[in-house]
Amino acid sequence: MAIAVGGGIAGALDLTQACVLFGRDIPLAIAAGLLGPAAFQGGVGTYVLGVLLHFFIACSAAAVYYGASRKLVFLKEHPLVCGLFFGAAVEEVMRLIVLPLSALHAKGPYKLNDLILGLLVHMVVVGLPISFSVRRFAK
Numbered sequence: 001m002a003i004a005v006g007g008g009i010a011g012a013l014d015l016t017q018a019c020v021l022f023g024r025d026i027p028l029a030i031a032a033g034l035l036g037p038a039a040f041q042g043g044v045g046t047y048v049l050g051v052l053l054h055f056f057i058a059c060s061a062a063a064v065y066y067g068a069s070r071k072l073v074f075l076k077e078h079p080l081v082c083g084l085f086f087g088a089a090v091e092e093v094m095r096l097i098v099l100p101l102s103a104l105h106a107k108g109p110y111k112l113n114d115l116i117l118g119l120l121v122h123m124v125v126v127g128l129p130i131s132f133s134v135r136r137f138a139k
Contacts, residue, residue, distance in 0.1 A: 002066050006133030007059030013125035015054050027051045033102035057098075061090050062130045069134050076138060079131035087127020091118050 018026045025040075027050025032039035034053060039046050065086055069075040075082045095118065099106040 002134045002137035003059055003062040005137060006065070006130035007055065007062035009129040009133065010062065010126045011055040011058030013129060014058065014122070015051070017121055017125055027054065029104075030054050032104050033099070036103035057094075058126070061086075061126065062133070065130045066134050066138060069138060075131065076135045079135040080128070083127040083129075083131025084123045085127070086131060087123035087125075088119050090126050091122035094122075 015026065022029075025047075027047045028040050028042060029050070030053050031042060031046045031050035034049070035042070035046070039050070042049075065075065075086075095110070095115075
């Protein structure tokens with residue numbers, strides 16, 4: 001339950017903010033991480049694939065936090081601080097590992113304001129929903 005709720009809320013908030021900031025074709029960019037640049041020419045199926053991949057990634061992040069919280073009890077006891085740090089870690093893993101290894105091979109150089117915005121957004125819309133759902137639902 002903690003993984004589904006945390007991943008679902010984080011995924012919905014993150015996808016919403018990405019669509020607001022970068023346009024509603026963001027799911028095509030997500031699908032392009034798997035399919036390559038041709039995904040930008042895709043239709044509804046590619047769009048749905050991007051949305052599903054996005055929620056898979058969000059639920060995977062929630063599963064990592066949940067798994068870590070089984071041994072590191074302070075993750076459940078301090079969801080505000082731990083969630084903020086976890087959100088920042090998710091941003092860095094995505095930017096420095098996942099995107100360069102994706103079919104888009106996206107890697108810097110990045111603008112400082114983009115790095116700061118990415119960190120802040122992921123700290124709030126990814127880290128906090130996941131950490132508080134683990135605190136609430138993980139027994």
